[in-house]
Amino acid sequence: MPIAALPQTTVRVLGSSQVHTDSASLVKELIDNAIDGRATTISVEISSNTLDDIRVKDNGHGIAPNDRSLACTMHCTSKIRDLDELRDIGGRSLGFRGVALASAAEMSRCLTIATRIEGEETAAELKFDRQGQIARYLKIRSWLCRAHISLVKSAHLFR
Ligand SMILES: Nc1ncnc2c1ncn2[C@@H]1O[C@H](COP(=O)(O)OP(=O)(O)OP(=O)(O)O)[C@@H](O)[C@H]1O
Ligand SMILES: [Mg+2]
Numbered sequence: 548m549p550i551a552a553l554p555q556t557t558v559r560v561l562g563s564s565q566v567h568t569d570s571a572s573l574v575k576e577l578i579d580n581a582i583d584g585r586a587t588t589i590s591v592e593i594s595s596n597t598l599d600d601i602r603v604k605d606n607g608h609g610i611a612p613n614d615r616s617l618a619c620t621m622h623c624t625s626k627i628r629d630l631d632e633l634r635d636i637g638g639r640s641l642g643f644r645g646v647a648l649a650s651a652a653e654m655s656r657c658l659t660i661a662t663r664i665e666g667e668e669t670a671a672e673l674k675f676d677r678q679g680q681i682a683r684y685l686k687i688r689s690w691l692c693r694a695h696i697s698l699v700k701s702a703h704l705f706r
Contacts, residue, residue, distance in 0.1 A: 550614040550625045553645060557629050558622045567650055570597040570704060576651070577699050579641035581605030583626065584697065601701040609664040609697050615671065618660060619652040619679035621645065648699075652679045656703035661687065663695055670696075 567573040574591055581589045584607025594600035610618055617623040624645030627636055636643055652658040652675040663670035674683040 548625050548628075549611065550617040550623050550645075551628065552617075552620070553622045553624060553627070554629055557627075567647075567654060567704075570601060573601060573651055573654075573701060573704065574603060576642065576647035577601075577603035580647065580699070581607055581697070583640050583642060584608050598704045598706070599702065601704065602698060604696060604698045606696050609662040609695050610660065611664050612667070612671070615660070615662070615673055615684075616681055618673075619648045619658065619675045621649040621679065623649075649679045651699075651701055653677050654704055655701040656706050657701075659700040659702070660697065661700075662697040665695055 567576065570593065574593070578589055578591070581603060584605060586605035586607035588606045590602075590604045592600070592602040592604075614625065622645045624643055626640045626643040626645075627633060633643070648658070648660075655677075658675045659672060660675070661670055661672040669686040669688050672683075672685045672687050673681050676682045
């Protein structure tokens with residue numbers, strides 16, 4: 548399902564005020580996203596001070612080109628459309644509020660997502676500003692192109 552904004556009524560009921568309190572909570576959210584993305588392999592790299600560099604890489608289905616601009620926008624999710632769908636989602640998704648990446652972008656000096664979906668010849672590398680808007684979009688022809696890998700990188704958390 549493509550990413551779309553949740554209706555305001557749904558947002559209010561969900562009380563989506565979740566923020567990452569520390570690096571560990573951010574890593575947990577990124578791992579949840581990888582699992583929801585059907586990843587079978589996930590790698591985590593963290594700098595020794597836990598703030599300057601956090602990278603979570605997975606081999607799931609990736610983020611489709613049309614969804615990329617909304618990936619870090621508050622209350623935008625591909626997992627539910629409204630409250631009715633909450634009843635059916637139990638056990639199928641670890642997150643559905645559409646806040647984790649938006650919060651991560653807000654809290655990072657630089658949030659980068661590199662991703663590629665099946666059928667794409669190149670991967671895309673997107674840098675998001677603190678408002679969750681794409682600040683830079685690059686096509687990359689690297690090892691990413693050989694597998695469906697997504698990499699989410701947060702640099703300089705809380706700075
Ligand atoms: N590793 C990933 N692989 C594939 N899609 C992803 C990945 N990470 C994020 N996404 C996409 O970006 C969207 C936004 O992610 P985000 O974590 O902010 O929200 P969510 O997972 O829907 O809900 P929650 O905020 O509760 O985690 C997801 O709904 C999903 O479509
Ligand atoms: Mg999530």
